[in-house]
Structures are given as structure tokens and as C-alpha cells.
Amino acid sequence: MTGGVTVPKRKVPVIPATPANPPAPIGIRELDRFSSESIDRWNAYSKDLDELEANLHFALEPERRRLRSELIAALQQHQSNSVDIQGWVRIVDFQFTLMPLSSAGSLTGYGARFNAGMDLDHGTLSPWPALYIAEDYETAYREKFQLKSSQLVDGLKPEELALEQGRSHTTVILQGQIDCVFDMTVPRHLEAVAKVLKKIKMPDRAKSLKKRLRMKPGDLSMIHNGQGLYDAVLRQNWRLLPAQFGLPARSHVLAELVRASGFAAILYKSTMGSGKCLAIFPDKLSDSAYVELADKAPPQVKHTRLDDNSADDLAGWSILPPSFDR
Numbered sequence: 001m002t003g004g005v006t007v008p009k010r011k012v013p014v015i016p017a018t019p020a021n022p023p024a025p026i027g028i029r030e031l032d033r034f035s036s037e038s039i040d041r042w043n044a045y046s047k048d049l050d051e052l053e054a055n056l057h058f059a060l061e062p063e064r065r066r067l068r069s070e071l072i073a074a075l076q077q078h079q080s081n082s083v084d085i086q087g088w089v090r091i092v093d094f095q096f097t098l099m100p101l102s103s104a105g106s107l108t109g110y111g112a113r114f115n116a117g118m119d120l121d122h123g124t125l126s127p128w129p130a131l132y133i134a135e136d137y138e139t140a141y142r143e144k145f146q147l148k149s150s151q152l153v154d155g156l157k158p159e160e161l162a163l164e165q166g167r168s169h170t171t172v173i174l175q176g177q178i179d180c181v182f183d184m185t186v187p188r189h190l191e192a193v194a195k196v197l198k199k200i201k202m203p204d205r206a207k208s209l210k211k212r213l214r215m216k217p218g219d220l221s222m223i224h225n226g227q228g229l230y231d232a233v234l235r236q237n238w239r240l241l242p243a244q245f246g247l248p249a250r251s252h253v254l255a256e257l258v259r260a261s262g263f264a265a266i267l268y269k270s271t272m273g274s275g276k277c278l279a280i281f282p283d284k285l286s287d288s289a290y291v292e293l294a295d296k297a298p299p300q301v302k303h304t305r306l307d308d309n310s311a312d313d314l315a316g317w318s319i320l321p322p323s324f325d326r
Helices: 036-058 061-066 068-076 137-145 187-197 204-212 226-235 240-245 250-260 311-315
Strands: 081-093 131-134 169-183 265-269 276-280 290-293 305-307
Touching: 036 204, 036 240, 061 068, 068 187, 068 250, 081 137, 081 265, 081 276, 131 137, 137 169, 137 276, 169 276, 187 226, 226 250, 305 311
Parallel strands: 169 265
Antiparallel strands: 081 131, 081 169, 131 276, 169 290, 265 276, 290 305
């Protein structure tokens, strides 16, 4: 003690021993280690996978065409519905605010779930447009950003995860009436067409490639019932085939048949929430069908109503290169 103040006893600092092989400073982290043999094996698997998917499309397409009249007749067995559109929602990027009912964007890239876009490989499906709307705001938001509006992932908002941070969007409320709607909200509505598809067998070459790729029995199978078709169209990631192989998605193939069967729209459950969505084919609308803005629009908006008269202007055909046939 000194002058009544207690001086704490100092601890002798411990100097850590220097390791014989000090770790390298943090920089580039090694995520995987592989050899040239691994790369060769992966390339071989990739070629087999490409051939498998191409075989499943191009070998099966003649079979679908052979059965086309049966497939269309099976779809037409399903009673067409009319959907009353009151308070339905569409969210568009701000730059397209003056064209809120245009479906031109659906023709870009690979399209969307129920319409083929211009980037699919030639010789598969010709593009057609679709206007996508949802029955409420939350469903429309989830469909656009693939997350609910209040959800954060590692602190990131849905707009940021969608690589649209800082971009503005416009929400429009809609009203109208759409006739000749194919209801795809329940698997049993696909039972009749699945029964026809069941006649198509997996090609022998696809079976061989499946074995070489060591795929499990459940990894790849043909359609046998309505539930299987429903899962392939609505529960599987439709973007996989177009993005990886340039081929139409299962939902594209079915939607083309639905259009050919005389339907003007497909009603389906949102894959991101509990609400329903409509994929409307503008070029298939009847004289009495329409979708219009429920609120007064700015004077610069040319079309506030999608119907038989405005369908050509709003479909977006003009953005397709001349090589594409309508």
C-alpha cells in the first residue's frame, strides 16, 4: 500500500509461442480441391446430362405430336371457368409504368412459367406472351421477388436479393372478367391429360443415360397421373431446363397444349404463397373478356384496358425478331 491506495498486482503477460508453420494470412479461401481427372469426369457427366435432356425433349416431341389430338381432347374435357377480377394486383418496374398491362416483358429471355420466351432454342417452341396477375398484393410481391414483403434473409430485403436494390416499382389494382380459364389449382384437373401422357414411354437412350449418370429411380420418371403432372409443372423449378439446356420447361409444353385447346388463361396457385395467379394469353381473349386498371391512370398511359381490341398492341409481338413466326 502506498499513501492508502492499493496498487493491483500486475500479471506477467504470456507471449504465445510462434507455430512452426504459421497460418497464411486470410485472403483467397480454398473452397474445393480437384484434379484434372475430376474435371474430365465432370465434363463427361455434363455431356451425358445434356444428351439426356435433349433426348427427353426431342425424342418425346414426336410422341406428343402423335397424341396431340388426344391430349387436346383430354384438356377440353375440363370445364372452362370464368374468373371475376376484383382487386387483383400487378407489380411492374417503374420504367414500365406507362404500360402496366403490356405482356411484352414475358417474351424476353426464356419467358415465364406458362409462356415461352425468345431465348429458347430454335426448333422447340415458338414464343407467345402472357400477362401475369395475382389476386392480392402479397401474392404479387412474392411472385415478383420470390419472398414475402416483410422477410429478410441475412439482413437483405427481397428487392436486394432479386438484384433490384434501389429500383422503383409500380403497383396497379385491376378489375375485369376473364372467360375460358383452365383451372390448374388442383391435381385432379390434370388427370385426363396425364392419362394420355402415360402412353408415352421413356426412350431407351434416356434409360441408358440415366443409368450412366447413376440417377435414382425417383430422380427421373415419366408422367403417370395428375399429381405427377401437377408436381412437374407447379412444384418443380421451371427455370432449370430453359436456363441450363435452352429447352422448354414442362410447364411450357403443357401451356402450349392448353392454348391449343382454346383456353385464354391458366389459373394456378402461387408457388410462393397461399394466393392464386392468372396467366392470361392476350391473343386468346374472347370478345367479352377484359382486364382494366381499377384506378384513374395518368394521361400518358395509352392502354388502361386489355381486351380483344387492344390485345395486339399489348401482347408485345413487335419485340420479336422477324425470324419468329406468330
